[in-house]
Amino acid sequence: MKSLYGLLGEKLTHSFSPQIHSEIFKKISIDGHYQLFEVEKKNLVDAVAGLKALKVRGVNVTIPYKVEVMKFLDSISEEAEKIGAVNTICLKNGKSIGYNTDYYGFGMMLNRFNVNLNNKVAVILGTGGAARAVLQYLIDNGVDEVILVSRNKEEGKTKFKDFKVISYEELNSVNRLDIVINSTPCGMYPNIENSPLSKDIISKFNIAIDLIYNPKETLFLKYAKETGLKVINGLYMLVDQAVKAEELWNSIKVDSKIVDKIHSIVDSKL
Numbered sequence: 001m002k003s004l005y006g007l008l009g010e011k012l013t014h015s016f017s018p019q020i021h022s023e024i025f026k027k028i029s030i031d032g033h034y035q036l037f038e039v040e041k042k043n044l045v046d047a048v049a050g051l052k053a054l055k056v057r058g059v060n061v062t063i064p065y066k067v068e069v070m071k072f073l074d075s076i077s078e079e080a081e082k083i084g085a086v087n088t089i090c091l092k093n094g095k096s097i098g099y100n101t102d103y104y105g106f107g108m109m110l111n112r113f114n115v116n117l118n119n120k121v122a123v124i125l126g127t128g129g130a131a132r133a134v135l136q137y138l139i140d141n142g143v144d145e146v147i148l149v150s151r152n153k154e155e156g157k158t159k160f161k162d163f164k165v166i167s168y169e170e171l172n173s174v175n176r177l178d179i180v181i182n183s184t185p186c187g188m189y190p191n192i193e194n195s196p197l198s199k200d201i202i203s204k205f206n207i208a209i210d211l212i213y214n215p216k217e218t219l220f221l222k223y224a225k226e227t228g229l230k231v232i233n234g235l236y237m238l239v240d241q242a243v244k245a246e247e248l249w250n251s252i253k254v255d256s257k258i259v260d261k262i263h264s265i266v267d268s269k270l
């Protein structure tokens with residue numbers, strides 16, 4: 001019988017996850033099925049209990065349940081606890097454990113592109129859930145300074161009390177800029193004509209990372225490429241966080257050469 005995995009969320013029709021996980025299953029020889037589980041908020045607690053009852057091995061969690069689901073789990077990993085959000089649940093021996101593989105996926109992507117964080121100033125655009133995982137990874141891995149940029153600085157400061165939060169206008173007068181990470185949906189399909197930053201500002205950085213994966217080249221990354229920056233699109237993190245989830249669900253380590261192959265297959269298909 002196939003092992004069952006899946007994605008828990010509210011509206012899931014546009015998810016790339018089934019295709020990505022099915023490619024991973026093929027490459028790591030797992031006889032698995034990845035199912036979309038659309039769940040209404042009032043049924044979330046029952047859905048989590050149902051995963052155990054049905055012996056589902058693991059699920060990813062997406063909008064709007066990454067925070068809400070935490071209170072229904074038996075334990076939470078260290079990184080997910082610090083971030084305050086779970087995007088992956090492992091079900092083992094009747095227990096549910098929450099992890100945050102956006103954190104690991106972001107790190108795996110940086111390693112893949114040899115991005116060195118030491119003595120670097122990183123700027124994160126947006127103050128949502130993805131920004132939280134990125135921020136935690138950066139501070140756990142030796143970045144010199146992190147600046148968060150928000151459309152609403154005061155609200156941003158209440159969310160990130162211990163960090164520097166500035167407005168988009170204030171970003172114009174920051175002198176030292178190394179890495180910029182777009183953690184907003186600005187530029188995402190269908191609004192592909194939007195960029196969170198102007199080409200002028202982008203040109204002040206050395207590396208531009210967009211967490212958006214649809215389209216693969218956002219206007220933000222197009223500007224970055226045109227002004228000579230190293231560019232990284234969000235599909236790498238999406239695949240890497242999925243690989244990390246498979247590693248956790250199946251207690252395995254996927255060889256980096258296999259991960260490379262999964263990347264090229266997914267890249268050619270999506």
Ligand code: NAP
Nearest residue numbers: 126127128129130131150151183184185186211234237238
């Ligand atoms: P979110 O929780 O909704 O937060 C996004 C943040 O971006 C908001 O808090 C807001 O911050 C800012 N924002 C929202 N709409 C904006 C707009 N139109 N223009 C400029 N800023 C805007 O979303 P999320 O879960 O953090 O996801 C953010 C992006 O990352 C999405 O595109 C998502 O698909 C992508 N993502 C990719 C991966 C991956 O594996 N590649 C993983 C997770 C997320 P302020 O109000 O402070 O400006």
